[in-house]
Every structure is written in structure tokens, then in C-alpha cells.
Amino acid sequence: MAPRVEAAEAEVESQAPSPLERLQAALAGDMERVNGLIRARMASKHAPRIPEVTAHLVEAGGKRLRPLLTLAAARLCGYEGEHHLRLAATVEFIHTATLLHDDVVDESARRRGRPTANLLWDNKSSVLVGDYLFARAFQLMVETGTLRVLDILANASAVIAEGEVLQLTAASNLGTDEATYRQVVRGKTAALFAAAAEVGGVIAGAGAAEVAALATYGDALGIAFQIADDLLDYGGVSANLGKNIGDDFRERKMTLPVIRALAEASPVERQFWARVIGRGEQREGDLEQALALMGRHGSLASTLETARAEAARAREALGALPPGEMRDLLDELADFVVARVA
Amino acid sequence: MAPRVEAAEAEVESQAPSPLERLQAALAGDMERVNGLIRARMASKHAPRIPEVTAHLVEAGGKRLRPLLTLAAARLCGYEGEHHLRLAATVEFIHTATLLHDDVVDESARRRGRPTANLLWDNKSSVLVGDYLFARAFQLMVETGTLRVLDILANASAVIAEGEVLQLTAASNLGTDEATYRQVVRGKTAALFAAAAEVGGVIAGAGAAEVAALATYGDALGIAFQIADDLLDYGGVSANLGKNIGDDFRERKMTLPVIRALAEASPVERQFWARVIGRGEQREGDLEQALALMGRHGSLASTLETARAEAARAREALGALPPGEMRDLLDELADFVVARVA
Numbered sequence: 001m002a003p004r005v006e007a008a009e010a011e012v013e014s015q016a017p018s019p020l021e022r023l024q025a026a027l028a029g030d031m032e033r034v035n036g037l038i039r040a041r042m043a044s045k046h047a048p049r050i051p052e053v054t055a056h057l058v059e060a061g062g063k064r065l066r067p068l069l070t071l072a073a074a075r076l077c078g079y080e081g082e083h084h085l086r087l088a089a090t091v092e093f094i095h096t097a098t099l100l101h102d103d104v105v106d107e108s109a110r111r112r113g114r115p116t117a118n119l120l121w122d123n124k125s126s127v128l129v130g131d132y133l134f135a136r137a138f139q140l141m142v143e144t145g146t147l148r149v150l151d152i153l154a155n156a157s158a159v160i161a162e163g164e165v166l167q168l169t170a171a172s173n174l175g176t177d178e179a180t181y182r183q184v185v186r187g188k189t190a191a192l193f194a195a196a197a198e199v200g201g202v203i204a205g206a207g208a209a210e211v212a213a214l215a216t217y218g219d220a221l222g223i224a225f226q227i228a229d230d231l232l233d234y235g236g237v238s239a240n241l242g243k244n245i246g247d248d249f250r251e252r253k254m255t256l257p258v259i260r261a262l263a264e265a266s267p268v269e270r271q272f273w274a275r276v277i278g279r280g281e282q283r284e285g286d287l288e289q290a291l292a293l294m295g296r297h298g299s300l301a302s303t304l305e306t307a308r309a310e311a312a313r314a315r316e317a318l319g320a321l322p323p324g325e326m327r328d329l330l331d332e333l334a335d336f337v338v339a340r341v342a
Numbered sequence: 343m344a345p346r347v348e349a350a351e352a353e354v355e356s357q358a359p360s361p362l363e364r365l366q367a368a369l370a371g372d373m374e375r376v377n378g379l380i381r382a383r384m385a386s387k388h389a390p391r392i393p394e395v396t397a398h399l400v401e402a403g404g405k406r407l408r409p410l411l412t413l414a415a416a417r418l419c420g421y422e423g424e425h426h427l428r429l430a431a432t433v434e435f436i437h438t439a440t441l442l443h444d445d446v447v448d449e450s451a452r453r454r455g456r457p458t459a460n461l462l463w464d465n466k467s468s469v470l471v472g473d474y475l476f477a478r479a480f481q482l483m484v485e486t487g488t489l490r491v492l493d494i495l496a497n498a499s500a501v502i503a504e505g506e507v508l509q510l511t512a513a514s515n516l517g518t519d520e521a522t523y524r525q526v527v528r529g530k531t532a533a534l535f536a537a538a539a540e541v542g543g544v545i546a547g548a549g550a551a552e553v554a555a556l557a558t559y560g561d562a563l564g565i566a567f568q569i570a571d572d573l574l575d576y577g578g579v580s581a582n583l584g585k586n587i588g589d590d591f592r593e594r595k596m597t598l599p600v601i602r603a604l605a606e607a608s609p610v611e612r613q614f615w616a617r618v619i620g621r622g623e624q625r626e627g628d629l630e631q632a633l634a635l636m637g638r639h640g641s642l643a644s645t646l647e648t649a650r651a652e653a654a655r656a657r658e659a660l661g662a663l664p665p666g667e668m669r670d671l672l673d674e675l676a677d678f679v680v681a682r683v684a
Contacts, residue, residue, distance in 0.1 A: 047507040128506045135499035142496045154484045157477035164470045165389040
């Protein structure tokens with residue numbers, strides 16, 4: 001009977017598009033133009049290797065969550081110009097550039113064998129093409145002629161870079177606390193989410209309270225999204241041992257589930273964490289043991305609660321913004337980014 | 343007698359500071375403040391590794407040629423504000439970031455054994471700390487509140503990144519012509535030299551002709567500087583086989599001396615170049631053979647002539663700028679960057 005139930009569920013799903021899909025549909029016209037801009041601007045007259053590398057990433061058909069936030073924020077604030085398209089392309093370029101730079105690995109990391117984009121090209125291309133996308137993003141935002149937008153994106157860039165370095169030093173460090181984790185999450189995800197939403201409001205000429213609400217929405221949504229991602233890496237609350245599980249564990253990342261489990265650890269359990277995360281001596285069965293400890297202390301469930309609280313904070317911020325379809329979609333999106341792991 | 347002659351020459355040198363040293367002395371007060379700004383802005387509250395990595399590069403006491411150009415251009419155009427300090431720090435940060443990203447190597451390159459900064463840290467730190475410096479540069483230029491400055495630096499960033507990628511694909515490609523070489527040199531050196539000088543004029547509120555002259559000066563100076571550097575890598579016109587010779591040859595870079603020697607090559611000589619540069623099969627004595635071929639065809643002498651022509655173009659551009667001590671120093675600087683290799 002199981003296959004029939006699955007088929008029925010799939011049908012229900014296809015009848016009820018997710019909040020993300022509805023947001024994508026509502027902004028499909030704008031997004032089509034953003035994609036055209038992205039294609040035009042990643043071309044290089046002098047260095048044909050550039051579109052070779054970027055096409056792989058940009059055309060891969062990601063969720064385009066960040067540019068969607070910019071488009072949605074501008075629309076929500078009644079914008080009728082064209083600059084929001086440039087800003088949406090800007091945030092997607094910045095995102096793609098950080099992915100490329102994140103792909104740069106060292107020999108030791110490469111030996112661990114996770115395939116990344118830079119096995120198709122090389123470290124050097126990943127760095128330089130990422131730099132090219134940053135420069136293109138920079139040109140696009142200058143074209144909007146709005147210093148305030150540049151200020152927001154410059155500050156976001158600094159938080160992103162700082163967070164990436166912080167993540168590097170925090171990994172495998174058992175002393176990493178929740179405040180540091182939050183700072184890493186801000187850099188890794190929330191800073192660009194917040195800036196993406198905020199610049200949409202700024203370009204629309206929204207008032208101070210609305211712009212601040214958009215920034216808060218993006219920040220909280222980004223944190224909720226990243227915590228949910230980190231939870232998913234341990235199989236979600238039900239600790240489903242699917243195929244994409246345990247990457248963070250193997251890379252000894254101090255994500256919230258680990259931090260919470262460690263905070264409640266007995267002396268013996270602490271020795272386990274010190275071995276697998278602190279010293280990186282991992283053996284067969286260690287991931288299962290980690291999951292068992294997380295289950296025992298409720299770390300996965302409490303991580304989900306924290307993600308839900310951030311989603312609630314995102315929804316609350318929307319109260320300061322004009323009601324309507326766009327706001328409703330953003331409201332549902334906040335719960336949706338967390339619901340995928342529950 | 344030789345040691346005494348050397349001592350006498352050293353004394354003469356100490357009595358006659360170089361044009362660069364005189365420019366540094368003339369701008370010492372401003373540069374002190376730029377250094378303070380650099381130190382303050384490279385600090386990171388959240389990621390203490392950042393100043394660890396950057397201190398090595400920024401404190402190393404380089405020539406500070408790029409920020410000097412900004413300071414000199416602003417002074418030359420009668421600027422009396424403070425934003426030129428921010429712009430000087432900006433261009434030094436951009437320069438340092440590109441050095442860090444240039445240090446990223448692949449396993450194959452690493453095996454060739456040239457020590458780079460990233461043996462002290464790692465690829466990942468070089469990339470992320472470079473990104474942090476780019477972001478800091480971005481923040482500094484936004485603080486000047488001048489869109490025109492942002493436009494110039496955004497365009498320079500794109501040329502720099504494009505040139506770096508182009509250099510990657512041009513290396514070991516015997517088909518690389520002088521136009522491509524020039525584009526690489528623009529990206530590698532001249533684009534930032536030109537932008538550094540141009541933004542100094544813009545922030546000073548200089549007229550269009552003066553700003554254009556500063557950009558041309560920086561562009562030509564940068565090209566002259568880079569061609570001279572590439573010539574120096576083959577020992578200068580006298581092909582002095584000093585200790586820092588032949589890096590470009592080993593890395594199979596298509597620099598001007600090689601392009602010129604290849605253009606005049608006999609069929610047998612062409613086979614030599616195809617082996618050592620095209621296929622990278624290098625043996626003992628190949629560098630000496632390359633130098634002999636360059637000597638035979640006058641490639642080093644003609645490369646020097648091209649560098650001198652660029653220096654002359656730089657000096658000519660100065661005609662549009664206010665006469666005085668600062669302009670004289672820039673005039674002498676143009677010849678000086680080439681004279682070091684003659």
C-alpha cells in the first residue's frame with residue numbers, strides 16, 4: 001500500500017504549491033528580467049572562462065531566495081522603477097561569489113573527498129571568478145545611484161567575510177558558544193538575507209520603520225533558515241539518517257545541535273565530543289552515537305524551537321509593513337523555511 | 343677597490359634620495375594617518391585571525407605606491423579635506439586583498455615549491471581574509487559619500503578580476519599576443535594605479551581634464567611599472583642572472599620579453615618555446631637558452647623601450663595638471679619605475 005499513499009501525497013503536494021513556489025510565481029516576471037541581467041553581466045569580453053564557471057552555478061536553477069526577497073520587499077513597498085532588478089542580481093552575484101570562495105579547499109580538506117565545484121575547475125579559478133562576480137555586483141549596485149544601498153551592502157559584505165573567518169576558527173573548538181554560533185550564522189546567511197530585504201525597501205523609498213522591519217524580517221528569516229539547515233544535517237528532529245546527513249559532523253562544525261548536546265553532556269559524553277569534534281578522531285558509528293546523545297538531551301527538538309522562534313520574530317516584523325498578498329506570502333515563507341525539517 | 347666603489351655609491355645614494363623616497367617624504371604626514379586608518383580598519387572584533395593574517399602583509403612596509411598616488415593626486419588638485427586618507431587606505435586594502443587571493447594555489451602549483459603567504463596559513467584563510475579586506479575597502483569608500491568614486495573603483499575591480507582570470511588562461515598559451523598581454527597588465531597593475539590617481543582628483547573636485555589626466559598618468563605608470571617588473575624577471579636589459587630571476591619563466595607566463603622573442607623566432611626556436619612554455623617541459627639550462635634567444639632578437643631591449651614609452655606617456659599626461667613640487671615628483675617617478683631595470 002505504501003507506494004499508493006506516496007503517490008496520493010505527491011498529488012496533494014502538486015495541488016498545493018509551497019509558499020516559496022507561490023512567491024516565485026508572484027514574482028516570475030521580475031525574476032525573468034533578473035535572470036536576463038545576470039546572464040548579461042556575467043559575460044566577459046576578455047576572459048571567456050568566466051561564464052564557463054559561473055553558468056554552472058547561476059543557471060543551475062537554485063531557489064533564488066535572496067533576489068526574491070529584494071523583489072518582494074520592493075513590491076511590498078510599492079516600488080515601480082527598475083533598480084530593484086539590479087539589486088536582486090547584485091545579491092545573487094554576491095551569494096554565488098561566496099559559494100565559489102567557499103569551494104576553495106586545502107589539500108587536507110580535499111582528501112576528505114567531498115566533491116565541490118572546484119574539482120571541476122581549480123582553486124585559483126574559484127577565487128578569481130568569485131572576485132569577478134563581486135566586482136560585477138559592485139558595479140550593479142553603483143548603477144542604482146543610491147549611497148544608502150551601497151552602505152547597507154558594504155556592511156553586509158564585512159559581516160559575511162568576518163563570519164566566514166569566524167566559522168573557520170570556531171570549527172572543532174568545543175568552547176564555541178551560542179553567541180559565536182549566532183555570529184557565524186549572521187555572516188553565513190542572515191546578513192545577506194537582511195540586506196536583500198532592506199535594499200528592496202530603501203530603493204522603494206520606504207519609511208524608516210518599514211525599512212527596519214524588512215531588515216529584521218530578513219535577519220530572522222536567515223537565522224531560521226540556517227538553523228533549520230544545520231538541524232537538517234543531523235536528519236531533522238526525527239534524526240532521519242538520509243544520504244545527505246553528517247557533513248557538518250565530519251567537518252567538525254560547532255552547529256547548534258552540537259553546542260546544545262555539549263552543554264548538557266556528562267563527563268563521559270564530553271570526552272566523546274572532545275574526541276570526535278575537538279580532535280577529529282572519528283570512527284564507524286560515531287555519527288549514530290552523536291545522534292543518540294542529541295536525542296537523549298533533546299538537542300534536536302530544542303534547536304527546532306529556536307528556529308521556530310526566529311521564524312516567529314520574522315513574522316512579527318511584518319506587522320509594520322503594508323498588508324496584502326505579498327506580505328502574506330512572506331509571512332508563510334517564514335514558517336515554511338522551518339517546516340521542512342520538523 | 344670594488345668594495346670602496348660600492349661604499350662610495352651607497353653614500354651618493356643616501357645623499358640623493360630616489361623620486362619615490364622624495365614623494366614618500368613629501369606625503370609622510372598623510373601616510374602616517376593612512377597607516378593608522380589601515381590598522382584600525384583591519385581589526386576585527388569577532389575574528390581575531392584577521393589582523394594576524396593582514397598584519398604580515400600590511401605592516402611589512404611595502405612601498406605604498408598606490409596610496410601615495412591617491413594622496414599625491416589629491417594634494418596636486420588642492421584638496422584640503424580628509425576623504426583622500428580613506429581612499430588611500432581603500433586602494434591599499436584592495437591591493438593587499440588581491441595579493442592574498444593571488445597566493446591561493448592548487449596542489450600542482452604548490453608542489454612546484456615556491457613559498458607563498460598561504461604556506462603560513464592556508465588557502466581558505468587567504469581567500470576569506472582577502473574578502474574581508476575587500477569589504478573593508480568597500481566600507482571606506484562608501485564613507486566618502488561620492489558615487490563617482492565608487493563607480494571608478496567598481497570598474498577597476500572588474501578589470502582587475504577579469505585580468506587575473508585572463509592571465510590564468512593566457513599562461514602557457516603561445517598564441518597570447520601583445521593586446522592580450524596589455525589587458526592582463528591593465529588588470530594586474532594599471533587599473534588600480536589609474537583608479538588610485540583618478541579618485542584623488544575626483545575627491546578634490548578637480549575638473550574633467552585634470553581627472554582624465556590623472557587616470558592616464560596612473561594607467562601609463564602602472565603599465566610601465568609592470569613591464570619593467572616583467573623585464574626584471576629576466577634580469578633586466580643586461581639579463582643579470584640574480585637570485586630572483588626566472589619565476590615567470592618557470593610559471594610559463596606569456597610576458598612581453600617572451601612574446602617578442604617568439605614573434606621573431608625561427609622554426610627551431612619556436613619548437614624550444616613550445617616545449618618550455620607551451621608544454622612546460624623545462625630542463626637545466628633552458629632559462630639561459632631563453633635569455634640567449636631574447637638577446638639575439640633584442641627582445642629585452644625592445645621591452646625596455648616599450649616601458650620607456652609608457653613612462654613618457656605618463657609624464658605627458660601631467661601637462662594638464664597644476665605645476666609645482668608634487669607634479670615634478672610624479673614626473674620623476676615615471677622615469678624612476680623604469681630606470682630600476684635599465
